[in-house]
Amino acid sequence: MKPFAYARASDRDGARAEAADNALYIAGGTNLLDLMKLEVMAPDKLVDINRLDLSELADTDDGGLRIGALVTNSDCAADQRIRRDYPLLSRAILAGASGQLRNKATTGGNLCQRTRCYYFYDTAMPCNKREPGSGCQALAGFNRIHAILGASEACIATYPGDMAVAMTALDARVEIENVDGAIRQIPIQDFHCLPGDNPERDNILENGDLITAVILPRPVEGKQIYRKVRDRASYAFALCSVAAVVQMDRETIAAAALAFGGLAHKPWRDETVEALLVGEKPSAQLFGRAADQLLAEAQGHGSNDFKIPLTRRVMISVLQEATEKGAAA
Template sequence: MRAFSYQRVHTAAEAAAAAVSTPGAKFIAGGTNLLDLMKLEIETPMHLIDVNGLMLDKIEATPEGGLRIGALVRNTDLAADMRVRRDYGVLARALLAGASTQLRNKATTAGNLLQRTRCPYFYDTNQPCNKRVPGSGCSAIGGFSRHNAVIGVSDACIATHPSDMAVAMRLLDAEVETTKADGSVRSIPIADFHRLPGNTPHIENALEAGELITGVKLPKPLGGTHIYRKVRDRSSYAFALISVAAVVQSNGSGRVALGGVAHKPWRVEAAERGMAGGAQAVTDKLLAGARSTHDNAFKIPLVQRTLAAVLAQAKKG
């Protein structure tokens, strides 16, 4: 790990201003992703801005009937909150499917959203990776790609977003609240927050330089059956091969979002109109234009079978 300077801040605007004014600065809270990448010298920030003192660790009701989740709410606390368990069950289940207990105790809401979209080649600094070194090439294309994306890919990157929480947030139409260096605030729909790779896979989200996430707002609860099903190589502490987040109503209609298939949580609202018609019709629209490899082509039928199991579970209640 390379040497770095360290700073504690007391307001969101102060944090954002410090990030803009200090070259090579990064925010740190739980550090569960950043510190690992620093040890591997994949991330080499010259300055760390500690935001743990910003009092952004509350879960509060909104006037619209939803919830506002502070950026520093730990994953364990969010999953255990009675309001989340009762009204946003898909989110609680997604959180509990992620990482390990120790990591969930440290990982924050904002940090979870900001995990680097990655694949094994991202960690191997001896291999070309457009996310680490823009323009160097993508080793996964033509290499081992079993865990990689099958939809929304480009010739520059086929990595997948690792977050389980973000898939549930996408399903629920969450909004990401931020503060900029000038003190102004904005709200970014989760659908627009994460980016597809295109020719710039190293740019993974819609944040501007120095912009700090302060919270995530959930709309009022959705009725129906909430299900999160994660398919992985081992039963815990593993990224999803694919995951399905769904809210299903009694008449068979509902919403569905996927993890493990794209550079961002994947949802196609038009596909949801056919949910009452079964998993195959939904999958055909969800993954229309899919571009798989020899190693990961199995993900496409796996999505269909997993979604079918989810719909059958919802029908049983």
């Protein structure tokens, strides 16, 4: 690991001042420290934000929930309000990593985790995300866990998280404070970036930007499901995951929100798929058309070709479960 400077901030003003000089924030460090040990990332300075007052789960005035950026994954998943009103989020968090990692990983840090692409982690291999312009070894290499949607010739890596997939289906917003103290909120589906020609950019954060919270809207009625398909039963990243919030109006689908993990450089949500479902009676034919719409531009790269039929089957199965009468919430 290369030498670096370290600063411990006691408040937001101090954290922003320290971070203004191209520093990185650190909280749990469950991803960043691994990358630093491998010299995939070599920041000149780390700003420890664990003393900041960002560890509260609080009700909002409109009936939603504000999750502080330093709330650990374990505390978030175990909170009774999350389990009661947003069970999708609790299940997604518990499907990721190990208990020890969830005890350290934070809400803000989880959003910022980087891809687990083998070639990104191996500094002996070319990687446009690590070294722009060097090439993408995964295109013609082993790409079993890589993207089938939204990829580019520059990068076919996937976003590895579970929490953000659930938050995308729940229409969460990310609260960000910039170096000048100005606060903005953006929809979580706009937080992560597709690779395009700049795969080194994972999200919209600018230098010194600090995630302060994730805001969940007022909970909605309906079924919430999170299903994750992976190579082993635990501690594995998704080959395909589906987060679904589906509301029924007697015999027809009144509303649907679907987000997918393991398929793209970001949690994937296609509102044309949701629009196709709304107002229709559930049927195998309807769900098949929705899957066709989702995967219309899907492209495999050899080792990950299987993800296309896999995603189709998982999506249809989740929709069948979500629209069954008496299905568990």
